[in-house]
Amino acid sequence: MAAPALKLKFAKPRSGRVIGDSLLGRTIRIYIPLLVLLVVTLFPFYWMAVTSFKSASELFDFSVSPLWVREPTLDWYRHLFTETNFPRWAFNTAVVATVSTLISLFCSILAGYSLARLRYRGADTIGWGIFVTYLVPPTLLFLPLTFVIRELHLFNNLWALILTYPTFLIPFCTWMLMGFFKGIPRELEEAALVDGATRMQAMLRIAIPLALPGILAAGLFAFTLSWNEFLYALIFMNDSLVKTIPVGVTQELIHGDEFFWGELMAAALLGSVPVAVLYSFFVDYFVAGMTAGAVKG
Amino acid sequence: MGVRARPDTPAVLKRRRVRIFDREAPLGYVLLVPTLVVLGVFLLYPFLFGIWLSITDSELGALGNFIGLGNYRFEWRNTDGVFYTALVNTFLYTGVTTIFKFSLGLAMALLLNQVIPFRRFVRAALLLPYIIPTVLSYEAWRWMFDPTFSVVNWLLVHTHLAAYPGPNWLGVPANAMAALMIVNVWRGTPFYAIAFLAGMQVIPVDLYEAARVDGATRWQQFTNITLPMLRPVLLVVLLLSTILTFADFQGPFVLTNGAPYNSTQLLSIWAYQWGIPGGAIGLGAAISLVLFPLLTIVVAGVLFLLRRPE
Numbered sequence: 001m002a003a004p005a006l007k008l009k010f011a012k013p014r015s016g017r018v019i020g021d022s023l024l025g026r027t028i029r030i031y032i033p034l035l036v037l038l039v040v041t042l043f044p045f046y047w048m049a050v051t052s053f054k055s056a057s058e059l060f061d062f063s064v065s066p067l068w069v070r071e072p073t074l075d076w077y078r079h080l081f082t083e084t085n086f087p088r089w090a091f092n093t094a095v096v097a098t099v100s101t102l103i104s105l106f107c108s109i110l111a112g113y114s115l116a117r118l119r120y121r122g123a124d125t126i127g128w129g130i131f132v133t134y135l136v137p138p139t140l141l142f143l144p145l146t147f148v149i150r151e152l153h154l155f156n157n158l159w160a161l162i163l164t165y166p167t168f169l170i171p172f173c174t175w176m177l178m179g180f181f182k183g184i185p186r187e188l189e190e191a192a193l194v195d196g197a198t199r200m201q202a203m204l205r206i207a208i209p210l211a212l213p214g215i216l217a218a219g220l221f222a223f224t225l226s227w228n229e230f231l232y233a234l235i236f237m238n239d240s241l242v243k244t245i246p247v248g249v250t251q252e253l254i255h256g257d258e259f260f261w262g263e264l265m266a267a268a269l270l271g272s273v274p275v276a277v278l279y280s281f282f283v284d285y286f287v288a289g290m291t292a293g294a295v296k297g
Numbered sequence: 298m299g300v301r302a303r304p305d306t307p308a309v310l311k312r313r314r315v316r317i318f319d320r321e322a323p324l325g326y327v328l329l330v331p332t333l334v335v336l337g338v339f340l341l342y343p344f345l346f347g348i349w350l351s352i353t354d355s356e357l358g359a360l361g362n363f364i365g366l367g368n369y370r371f372e373w374r375n376t377d378g379v380f381y382t383a384l385v386n387t388f389l390y391t392g393v394t395t396i397f398k399f400s401l402g403l404a405m406a407l408l409l410n411q412v413i414p415f416r417r418f419v420r421a422a423l424l425l426p427y428i429i430p431t432v433l434s435y436e437a438w439r440w441m442f443d444p445t446f447s448v449v450n451w452l453l454v455h456t457h458l459a460a461y462p463g464p465n466w467l468g469v470p471a472n473a474m475a476a477l478m479i480v481n482v483w484r485g486t487p488f489y490a491i492a493f494l495a496g497m498q499v500i501p502v503d504l505y506e507a508a509r510v511d512g513a514t515r516w517q518q519f520t521n522i523t524l525p526m527l528r529p530v531l532l533v534v535l536l537l538s539t540i541l542t543f544a545d546f547q548g549p550f551v552l553t554n555g556a557p558y559n560s561t562q563l564l565s566i567w568a569y570q571w572g573i574p575g576g577a578i579g580l581g582a583a584i585s586l587v588l589f590p591l592l593t594i595v596v597a598g599v600l601f602l603l604r605r606p607e
Binding site for chain 2: 030031033037038040041042044045047048051059062066067103106107110113114115118119121123130133134136138139140141142143144145146147148163166167170171174199200224228230245246249250259261265267268271272275276279280283286287288
């Protein structure tokens with residue numbers, strides 16, 4: 001008997017073939033809108049890819065269709081890896097995203113469990129309090145935070161990002177994990193308590209292992225959010241060697257008014273690949289996480 | 298699952314529960330400590346500090362003197378109406394994009410909830426704009442809206458939807474705002490769709506079967522089953538997205554950065570421009586703090602809807 005909320009199988013799609021549901025009807029109602037959505041959604045990525053393989057002269061030649069590459073070249077990629085700090089930015093981004101995700105997961109697993117499972121005075125208020133932090137987005141915090149980071153001497157130090165990212169990761173992860181913990185039948189833990197386990201053991205050996213899909217979903221989400229973060233990285237990281245991909249690409253691949261679109265798009269594509277790959281593998285966990293958070297939260 | 302329940306469980310449990318309740322409080326608080334420390338130091342403290350900054354003439358790296366509501370007064374009066382532009386734009390940007398993201402997201406979720414070939418692939422593909430780093434995809438859009446080599450215009454001209462050379466997307470105030478909104482809708486819709494889809498998956502199938510037996514049309518099923526059952530999800534998503542769009546920074550910063558002539562100025566961008574490149578941290582803090590009461594009102598409204606009994 002597995003906890004029902006943790007099943008990652010999707011409910012059977014419901015509007016299967018109904019009488020009177022012709023292929024033509026389905027085409028007009030479903031396939032055509034879907035195709036339009038797919039084209040609009042994916043075109044910018046296609047354009048990114050196409051641009052990154054074009055030579056400098058081909059980039060600005062719209063006399064023939066720009067939608068295809070005539071003489072593909074890897075020059076932009078070569079330039080990106082040899083002439084810019086892109087590899088360094090990629091490394092920084094990976095380090096910051098990984099460590100801040102781990103910190104956030106640690107905090108929000110404990111907090112999520114505590115708020116969803118344990119009964120004590122003030123739990124509801126604190127739960128609301130954590131949710132209310134949504135009202136204080138980074139846009140509101142970045143200016144005072146510059147002073148805090150200065151005081152801590154963390155300018156141009158990756159720790160500045162590792163420590164500040166959890167402020168927006170923890171609330172979301174906690175909220176998501178609360179949904180997952182609520183989905184685990186209480187009886188499982190109570191049975192363990194009856195058998196002499198302590199509350200801590202019940203949490204570590206039963207609740208947390210069962211919430212693993214939720215933890216994976218929350219971790220995935222946190223990793224993406226920190227990989228994509230821009231504002232804090234823009235302000236706290238001025239030295240080229242400590243920049244993350246989003247900041248490095250937008251700040252250093254543009255020289256004055258000159259846009260090296262080929263190189264920019266190559267960097268954008270490479271910067272997107274890790275999260276895109278992660279998602280194509282774990283999209284089901286992501287949806288399951290949304291379900292737990294949105295439906296039960 | 299590994300733990301066997303004993304036949305005498307219920308009686309024991311009842312006695313246990315009382316004792317467990319007593320012992321849960323300390324652990325409950327202890328588990329919250331890491332979260333509260335992080336949020337306290339890097340969220341609550343800066344927030345309160347920001348309120349203080351906004352009533353001082355602080356500059357980058359130097360704490361200033363108390364100047365009362367001077368920054369707010371400056372913001373209202375001495376900025377040639379940019380404050381009003383930014384305020385109106387922030388509302389307009391949030392309002393318009395939210396309406397589009399909501400309806401398109403709902404449509405996308407309904408489509409994804411159907412029996413379609415390559416379901417997994419389609420779902421992952423439609424989610425892409427939301428997960429790819431915003432500034433990177435916005436750079437692609439900026440290139441697509443290039444004043445002379447816009448592929449969007451090339452497509453518009455070649456499908457005869459626009460006359461050569463096509464609109465100047467980022468150089469004309471109204472167009473630039475439209476471009477900002479289009480890209481935000483492009484990026485934000487998948488989040489709505491995935492959350493709505495998640496909500497739809499848990500609606501019991503029997504409801505639809507019963508409705509179908511009673512001869513309900515597709516539209517009736519949608520308005521009488523799907524929408525009411527989805528209501529909590531709709532509201533939560535609306536809440537989160539409104540907050541995030543209201544405070545949106547990175548996308549607009551990359552695409553227009555307030556240009557041309559402050560016509561796409563948003564409170565978030567404007568606060569940054571004064572605070573970091575401009576060095577007037579106090580004033581910047583005052584500008585960004587204007588967001589807070591506005592956000593609170595919006596959130597209170599959505600929460601009110603959320604709590605209203607059926």
